[in-house]
Structures are given as structure tokens and as C-alpha cells.
Amino acid sequence: MESRIRLRDGSFNYGDHEIFSGLNLEIAPGEVVSILGPNGCGKTTLLRCLSGALKLKSGNILLNEKDITTFDTIDLARNIGFVFQDHTASFPYSVLEVVSMGRAPYLSRFAAPSATDMAVAEAALTKVGMLHIKDKPYTEISGGEMQLILIARTLAQEPQVIMFDEPTSHLDFKNQALCLNIINKLAAQGISMIMTTHNPNQALMYPNTVAMMNNGKFVAIGKADEVITEDTLKAIYGIDVKVFSVPDPNSTGQLKMVSPWFKNQA
Amino acid sequence: MSKKKIILLITIPLVVFYVSLFVGRFMVDPMTVLRILASKVFPITHNWSSTAEVIVIQIRLPRAILAMFVGAGLSISGAAYQGMFRNPLVSPDILGVSAAAGFGAALAILLSLNIWELQLVAFAFGVLGVTLTYFIARIYKTTPTLMLVLSGVIVAAFFSALVSGAKLIADPEAKLPAITYWLLGSFNRATYKSLYIVIPIIILGSVGLMLVSWRLNVLSMGDDEARSMGVKTESLKFFIIACTTLITASAVSVSGIVGWVGLVIPHVGRMISGPNHRWLLPTSMALGAVFLLVVDDIARTATPLDIPIGILTGLIGAPFFAYLLRRTKGGWK
Numbered sequence: 001m002e003s004r005i006r007l008r009d010g011s012f013n014y015g016d017h018e019i020f021s022g023l024n025l026e027i028a029p030g031e032v033v034s035i036l037g038p039n040g041c042g043k044t045t046l047l048r049c050l051s052g053a054l055k056l057k058s059g060n061i062l063l064n065e066k067d068i069t070t071f072d073t074i075d076l077a078r079n080i081g082f083v084f085q086d087h088t089a090s091f092p093y094s095v096l097e098v099v100s101m102g103r104a105p106y107l108s109r110f111a112a113p114s115a116t117d118m119a120v121a122e123a124a125l126t127k128v129g130m131l132h133i134k135d136k137p138y139t140e141i142s143g144g145e146m147q148l149i150l151i152a153r154t155l156a157q158e159p160q161v162i163m164f165d166e167p168t169s170h171l172d173f174k175n176q177a178l179c180l181n182i183i184n185k186l187a188a189q190g191i192s193m194i195m196t197t198h199n200p201n202q203a204l205m206y207p208n209t210v211a212m213m214n215n216g217k218f219v220a221i222g223k224a225d226e227v228i229t230e231d232t233l234k235a236i237y238g239i240d241v242k243v244f245s246v247p248d249p250n251s252t253g254q255l256k257m258v259s260p261w262f263k264n265q266a
Numbered sequence: 267m268s269k270k271k272i273i274l275l276i277t278i279p280l281v282v283f284y285v286s287l288f289v290g291r292f293m294v295d296p297m298t299v300l301r302i303l304a305s306k307v308f309p310i311t312h313n314w315s316s317t318a319e320v321i322v323i324q325i326r327l328p329r330a331i332l333a334m335f336v337g338a339g340l341s342i343s344g345a346a347y348q349g350m351f352r353n354p355l356v357s358p359d360i361l362g363v364s365a366a367a368g369f370g371a372a373l374a375i376l377l378s379l380n381i382w383e384l385q386l387v388a389f390a391f392g393v394l395g396v397t398l399t400y401f402i403a404r405i406y407k408t409t410p411t412l413m414l415v416l417s418g419v420i421v422a423a424f425f426s427a428l429v430s431g432a433k434l435i436a437d438p439e440a441k442l443p444a445i446t447y448w449l450l451g452s453f454n455r456a457t458y459k460s461l462y463i464v465i466p467i468i469i470l471g472s473v474g475l476m477l478v479s480w481r482l483n484v485l486s487m488g489d490d491e492a493r494s495m496g497v498k499t500e501s502l503k504f505f506i507i508a509c510t511t512l513i514t515a516s517a518v519s520v521s522g523i524v525g526w527v528g529l530v531i532p533h534v535g536r537m538i539s540g541p542n543h544r545w546l547l548p549t550s551m552a553l554g555a556v557f558l559l560v561v562d563d564i565a566r567t568a569t570p571l572d573i574p575i576g577i578l579t580g581l582i583g584a585p586f587f588a589y590l591l592r593r594t595k596g597g598w599k
Contacts, residue, residue: 053493077496084494090352090486091541101484105496112480112544157495 003065004029004161004192005050010059012045019045020216023059027209029160032184032193034203034224037213037236043196044085044165046213050194051163052076064160077105081154085165087146092137095149099125099134102156117156124155128182144175151182162186164195168202180205200228200241200258212236225256233258267545271538275552279334282556286330286563287322291570294318331465332456333562333575334555336517337527339468341554342547343510344528345535346475349482349543350506351411358514358528361414361507362421366395367518369425372432372445384448385460385519392515395421400507408500411489450574451522453562464516471513475547478505482543524576526583527554533590 003026011021020042027033035043048054050061052068061068063079071079081102100113100121107113113121125131128148133141138149147167154162167183168176184206187193197203203210203224210227212219214236220227233241242261245254288299298314302322305312312319343358351360359365370391374384399421403413429449436442475482481502485492489499517524531554532546538553539545558575561582565573 051494053490073493073498074496077494080494082491082494084491087491088352088488090488091349091354091536093483093541097483097542098487101487101495104481104484104492107480109481110477153495 002029003027004031004063005194006062006065007050008059008062010046010049010056010061012042012049012054012057018216020213023216023218025211025218025221027161027192027194029192030187030190032187032206032208033195033211034208035194035196035211035213036198036200036203036228037196038238039198041213041236042216043213047163047165047194047196051080051082053082074105077157077159079160081157081159081162083147083150083154083162083164083167085167085169087150089139089146092139094135095130095138095141096121096125096134098138098149099152099156102153105157120158121152121156124152125149127155127186128152142175143170144172144178147171147175147179148182151179151186155186159191161192161194164193166196166198169198176202184208200233204228204256204258228256228258230258267539267549271549275538275549279552279555279559282559283330283334286333286559287326289563290321290326290567292317292321294322328456328458328461329453329562329566330559331461332520333453333559335465335468336453336521336524337531337554337556337558338551339472339513339517339554340524340528340558341531341535341550342472342475343513345532345543345546345550346482346506346510347528348532349486349546350503351415352486352488354533355529356415357525358510359422359518359523359525361399361418361511362395362425363392363511363514364518364523364525365422365425365429366398367392367515368449368523369428369432371448371519371522372429372436375441375444375448376432376436381455381457382459385463388519389515391425392518393511395425396507396511396515400504408489409503447574448522449576451524451576451579452565452572452574453521454566454572455520460520464520467516468513471509471511471516472547472551474509475506478502479543479547482506482547483541486543522574522576524558524579526579526587527558530583530587530590531557533587 005027007023007025010023012019023046035046037043045054049056052071055069063071100118102124103113103117103120122131122134125134128151130145130148130152133145138146141149168179171179180202183193208224209222210224211221212227212232219235220232230241230243240261240263241258244257244259246257248255288294288296298318299322301310302314302319304310340358347356347358347360348354367388370388371384374387379387399414399417400409402417402420403409405413433442433445436445481497484495484497485499485502492499532550535546535550535553539549561578562575565575565578
């Protein structure tokens with residue numbers, strides 16, 4: 001099977017402190033993978049390794065069947081976009097200026113974006129539905145808009161894979177939904193998406209692949225509605241969880257939802 | 267940036283430059299200044315006093331050129347560092363260049379070196395200071411911003427202590443005033459000999475910074491994000507540090523320590539050109555050149571005494587910065 005990213009027997013440690021070990025994962029073109037797990041389980045470190053920013057201590061990562069360590073900074077940026085969890089705005093650049101920065105991997109060291117690059121940036125803004133704010137200072141937009149702008153910036157890199165570190169952690173309910181919707185729409189155009197998340201319900205909203213992680217190991221990998229169960233959630237979070245089924249308004253099937261559950265509480 | 271702004275940013279420095287050549291305690295009328303300048307290129311009959319010619323050509327011209335280049339150089343350096351450190355409170359001497367160059371100058375005065383040798387020693391120490399900062403900050407082949415700032419504080423503190431030591435042992439009749447006066451900054455040491463060295467270096471550094479001006483935008487997103495966009499952050503930071511150090515070390519070596527310019531001017535620049543470094547860097551250069559030249563004109567004409575420029579830039583820069591702070595409510599828009 002064709003795979004965009006293949007992680008084989010990956011391990012990472014900081015000194016004596018092992019973060020994860022023996023992990024295997026495959027991501028196909030256009031696939032959305034959510035890495036679900038508690039704080040400190042190693043999912044962010046894993047994501048940084050998959051993006052090529054950190055090097056595995058053992059095992060390997062193949063990007064389009066080529067070892068990721070053979071890619072230099074520029075090649076990586078042309079293939080992999082990364083949306084960071086915290087972006088602290090520095091100077092009040094316009095939205096379009098920020099998005100056009102995604103063209104950096106295609107520009108020589110001393111160049112600035114050309115008209116063609118600006119057109120790519122505008123197309124990226126259109127894809128996330130934010131073209132109308134292109135001239136606004138990006139320091140004066142909402143958190144939801146900011147996240148979409150940063151996604152547009154990675155789209156301007158024209159990558160095959162985009163990685164998100166908890167893309168919805170700073171967003172309100174509506175913007176969480178909008179952000180996930182965009183991510184899944186973009187995946188349908190062939191970009192592979194890998195994200196870390198805290199929220200099992202977000203993984204259940206779309207027919208995604210989920211890797212459930214705890215203490216540096218995958219507890220389960222597979223289709224979201226198959227692997228997210230009361231048992232696996234209890235295994236990674238250590239609390240009781242109830243799974244509910246509700247009718248899917250878009251089809252005749254059922255949607256799964258989960259909620260934590262505490263015994264004997266009035 | 268609108269065309270009007272660009273034209274103003276080019277013409278205003280030229281006008282101020284011209285005015286600076288005829289104002290002073292010895293007034294030379296504007297037409298005579300033009301004729302004196304023209305006589306260097308065209309054969310024109312001399313109908314002016316030799317005093318006027320000496321004042322315009324030997325004193326005011328090199329001084330005005332130096333003030334403009336130092337102002338432009340410190341301002342572009344400040345703008346580049348503020349972008350690189352993602353912090354609008356950064357000035358070009360954050361990595362210790364001024365303190366180290368100051369010690370170099372004090373040492374040269376103690377050793378009774380001539381002015382030419384003093385400038386060389388000051389320049390060398392300025393570069394040495396930043397080199398020390400860079401290597402103290404370097405861990406695991408990276409130089410995190412916070413490490414650079416802290417290392418800069420350490421190096422600056424160390425060289426400041428050395429300057430104090432130099433003052434302590436300096437002869438209080440002759441050398442102590444010389445050290446004190448040098449540290450306060452002045453353009454009255456401008457000679458063509460030093461200009462020929464300093465100006466090419468400032469131009470070289472400024473061209474270097476202009477070349478990477480768009481990359482500075484990307485770098486100001488933070489190291490991790492810039493790297494994810496394919497920017498080799500370590501080599502870019504090294505290049506920026508090298509360019510600004512060349513500029514500031516050569517500026518400080520001839521004019522002494524001129525504070526506040528590199529901190530305040532980029533803010534005014536941002537109000538005019540916006541934050542995009544492609545426009546901010548040249549805008550800051552033009553503004554810095556005008557600002558420092560005007561302040562120097564005040565320094566040499568306001569009183570019979572040639573007021574050290576560092577005192578004036580502080581007296582003007584600090585309240586102006588307070589005004590900016592109030593106006594922008596800390597938002598740096």
C-alpha cells in the first residue's frame with residue numbers, strides 16, 4: 001500500500017528519560033490521523049519527530065518511502081507543514097503577509113515573494129475562507145481566525161502532510177468545529193493530516209484513524225469508532241467513560257460519543 | 267508604502283544634510299555652500315573666505331556624513347534585532363557591542379594611543395564582545411534567543427566593570443575626562459580618514475541586512491516556526507548578528523556610545539512603513555540618518571560647548587519613547 005509517512009519501530013528519549021519506544025504507524029495520502037492521549041504521554045514529541053524537527057533515537061521514519069533524515073530543512077518544509085499549538089504574535093503584519101511567509105521554502109535566501117507567490121497565498125486564504133480579512137493586522141483577529149490563518153500559511157507551503165499540535169486547544173466550541181471541518185476538507189484534497197488531540201469526541205466526528213497513546217506506547221490504532229471504546233479510554237486516561245450512540249443526522253447510521261462518568265454522584 | 271512616503275524619505279535626508287552644512291555658530295550662506303561643494307568638481311572662482319571653505323569641507327561635511335551613516339546604521343541594526351528577537355525593546359547593543367567597544371576605547375586612552383589606533387581597538391573589542399556573547403549562548407549547535415539576551419547582559423556587565431576599572435586607574439587630569447567624554451559620544455572626531463573605513467563597513471552591513479529583510483519577517487515568527495517554513499534559522503541569525511555587529515562596532519568606534527537611536531527609530535519607522543522588514547529597514551535608515559543629523563546640529567549649535575551627542579539622544583529619546591509607549595498603550599502598533 002502507498003504510504004505518505006511510515007514510522008517503523010520509533011523510539012525517543014531525553015537522556016535517561018524514555019518518551020516513547022517501539023512505535024509503528026502508517027499514514028496514507030489524504031488520511032487524517034489523530035493521536036489521542038493524556039498529557040505527557042509523548043504525543044507532541046512523536047509529532048515533532050514525524051515532522052523531522054527531532055531525530056528518533058532508534059527506528060526510522062519514511063516520507064514518501066525515503067528516510068526523513070535525508071531531507072534538509074527546505075525539502076522538509078516543501079513536504080511537511082506544521083501548525084504549532086501556541087503562536088505568539090510579534091509584529092502587526094497583515095494577514096496576507098503572514099500567509100505569504102509560507103512561500104519561504106520556494107524562495108532563494110535573499111528573495112521576497114513574487115506576484116505568483118502572493119497569488120498562492122491568496123488561494124490558500126480562499127481555501128480556509130479567510131480571504132476577506134487579508135489586509136487586517138493579524139494581531140487584531142480572533143483566535144479562530146488566527147488558527148485558520150496559520151493553516152493557510154502551511155497551505156502556502158504546498159505540503160503533502162500537515163501536522164497539528166492540538167489544533168483546537170485555544171478555540172471555542174464553534175471554532176473547534178470549523179477548524180476540524182477545514183482539516184477534513186483539506187484531507188479530502190489529498191493532504192495527509194496528523195494531529196494530536198485531547199478530545200475523543202473530536203476524533204469520533206469524522207471517519208478518522210486514531211492512535212491511542214499512553215506512556216510512550218500505542219494502546220490501540222484503527223478506525224475511530226472501532227478503537228475508541230470504554231475499555232481503551234479507561235486504559236489511557238484511567239477514569240470510567242461511557243460511550244453513547246446517537247442517530248447520525250446525515251445518514252441512517254449511528255454516531256458515537258463519549259463522556260466521562262463518575263460512580264455514585266448525585 | 268506609498269510613493270509619497272518614499273519620496274519624502276529620500277528628499278528629507280538630503281535637505282537636512284544640505285542645511286547642516288550652512289547652519290552653525292559660523293553661518294555660511296546657502297549659495298556659498300553650494301559653490302564651495304561645486305568647486306571641488308568644477309573650476310569655479312573662489313569668492314569666499316578660506317575659513318568658510320575649511321568649515322564646510324573639513325569640519326561640517328565629514329561630521330554630517332558620519333552622523334547620517336551612524337544614525338542610519340544604528341537604526342537598521344535596531345530594527346533587525348527587534349525583528350530577530352521578536353521584541354520591540356531591543357537595541358543594537360543588546361549583545362554587548364557598546365560596552366565592549368567602550369572598554370576598547372578606554373584601554374586605548376590609557377595606553378595613550380592616537381585617535382586612529384583608538385578607533386581600531388574599539389572596533390576590535392566591539393566584535394570580540396559579541397563573539398563572546400555568541401559562544402556563551404551557543405548550546406547544542408543552537409543559540410536560543412533567551413540565551414543570547416542573557417549572555418549579552420553578562421558580557422556587557424563584564425566590560426562595564428572593566429571600563430569602571432579603567433576609569434579608576436586613569437589619570438584624573440587628562441585621561442579620565444577623555445574616557446568620560448568618549449563614552450558620552452560625539453561626532454567631532456570625524457575625519458575623512460575614519461570615514462573611508464567606517465562608511466564602507468556600515469554600507470556592507472546594511473546591504474547584508476537588506477538582502478535578508480524578508481527572511482527577517484519569517485524569523486520573527488519564532489525559531490521553531492521559521493524552521494518549519496524551511497528557514498535555516500541558525501545561519502540566518504549568525505548572518506544578522508555579523509552584519510549588525512560590523513555596523514554598530516564601526517559606528518561606536520568613531521562616535522562613541524550613542525544610545526536610544528537604535529531603540530526608538532524603528533518604532534517610528536513601523537508607524538510609517540508598517541512592520542514588514544522589507545520596508546521597515548530602509549525607512550529606519552532614512553529616519554535614523556535625519557534624526558541623528560538634526561540632533562548633532564543641535565549639539566554643536568545650541569551652546570558654545572559641543573554637547574556630547576549621547577546626552578542629547580537620551581534627553582530626546584527617553585521622553586519620546588515614553589510618549590510612544592503612552593500613545594500605543596504598550597501595543598506597538
